[in-house]
Amino acid sequence: MNAPSVSFRRASAAGVKGLIADCLAAAGAPRPDAEAVAGLMTEADLTGADAHGVFRLPQYVRRLRAGGFNRTPSIAVERTAPATARVDGDNGIGHLVVKRAAETAIEIARETGVAWVGVRGSNHAGSAGLYAEMAAAHGMIGIYSAVASANHMAVWGGNELLLGTNPLAIAVPTGTGPMVLDMATTVVSYGTIKKHVLQGLPMPEGWLIDRDTGEPITDPAKAGRGILLPIGGYKGSGLSLMLGVLAGILNGAAFGRDCVDFNADDTSVTDTGQLVIAVDVARFVGLDRFTAEVDRHMAALRGSARMAGVDAIRLPGDRRRECRAERAASGIPLPAALVAQLDTVATELGVKTLGER
Incomplete structure (x- = not known):
């Protein structure tokens, strides 16, 4: 069975940062703190750490509003x-x-x-x-x-x-x-698991196993039963x-x-x-x-000799640097399911959505 296709839209780093800062401030964080957090979250998105950027905004807003974070x-x-x-x-x-x-x-x-x-x-x-x-x-x-x-x-x-x-x-x-x-x-962060759950994407074997049977879990709907390897x-x-x-x-x-x-x-x-x-x-x-x-x-x-089928040797930080340059120029790719979540949060807080920025 083929994996479901996922649609993405690009958002500028300035737009993403502005959305995060406005939402955190509307949820009760002091404006300077909201701006500081927004800068770091946007940098995570720019450098390819997609599970740690604006993806986390709905959760942070919930905790701010529920009192899980100390606002000041x-x-x-x-x-x-x-x-x-x-x-x-x-x-x-x-x-x-x-x-x-x-x-x-x-x-x-x-x-x-x-x-x-x-x-x-x-x-x-x-x-x-x-x-x-x-x-x-x-x-x-x-x-x-x-x-x-x-x-x-x-x-x-x-x-x-x-x-x-x-x-x-x-x-x-x-x-x-x-x-x-x-x-x-x-093998992967739990944020990566959450991304697959949000988008309904199957997971490769070797990420999660069932805590009772030890069998691989690839169905994102069953992720809650799993142990990360x-x-x-x-x-x-x-x-x-x-x-x-x-x-x-x-x-x-x-x-x-x-x-x-x-x-x-x-x-x-x-x-x-x-x-x-x-x-x-x-x-x-x-x-x-x-x-x-x-x-x-x-x-x-x-420049060292490569294994057959390897087109280039990559070192720590290479993808991060390339990703930042590409996303700074072309925008941060966000799956449609995440954009829908962000629009809901923005509307509830009375701030401009990504599409309005």
Whole structure:
């Protein structure tokens, strides 16, 4: 059976950002906060992280209106040692909290050469690569991880949802823009599953298995019965666990059974934990020398012999960079089902729809 076709429409980045900001402000967020979140969400869309941009707007609006987010958080930074700090997000929208954490890490790393900033009291913050990339823009290596805002994976060999897609992002400055690795510890993010559910698209085998039978799930209507599979088998499960310890338990944030499924619960405090690490390259080697060496090795990797049928070797950040350039020029592609959702949210809030921008 052929997969159903999906129609898309293009929307300008300015239009998407304006819609997000207007909707968040209408739902109760202070205008400056709404603008900041909108900028980060739109950047996720521009760089190809479609499950973490405007796709999330209806959910964020629901949580704002239901009281699940603190509309006016007092985000507090506690400097715990020369190279460490902890940020308490006061249940604010995650983008605001992690942005503050990344800024704090960069500031500390300028002083000490390296910084580790832990986060608690946060929420879902969208695309992981955004926050690692902030450090790279300042000539630093950036590392970001988080406890996912819902558990969709079991520990290896189990069938109870106790681990998340806990992402890892690493950004390295190069001469042509940052090289960014942004990955979930599951084969795909749960946001990708949600996209397939919204559009009614079948899923490939190897993404989800039935938690009772272990059989593959490809029908998006049955996704709720599934367990996301980890990357690399038990290795991905172990990586998710360790990142959860570092981003969650170390910060006094939620982990395991304590995690709240923010996809199903719009009112409970999630107490999401995250971490940002910044490393000042110049403390080890001159930045120009470092980027030149990275560029040299990247060129060698791209120019290396290829397997049969491979037209080009791609490195972390290549698709991200190409996608941003193409979408900045041609607009962000949005499936019709998502546009319909966004139009409903905009109408309910009394703001202009995408088509009116």
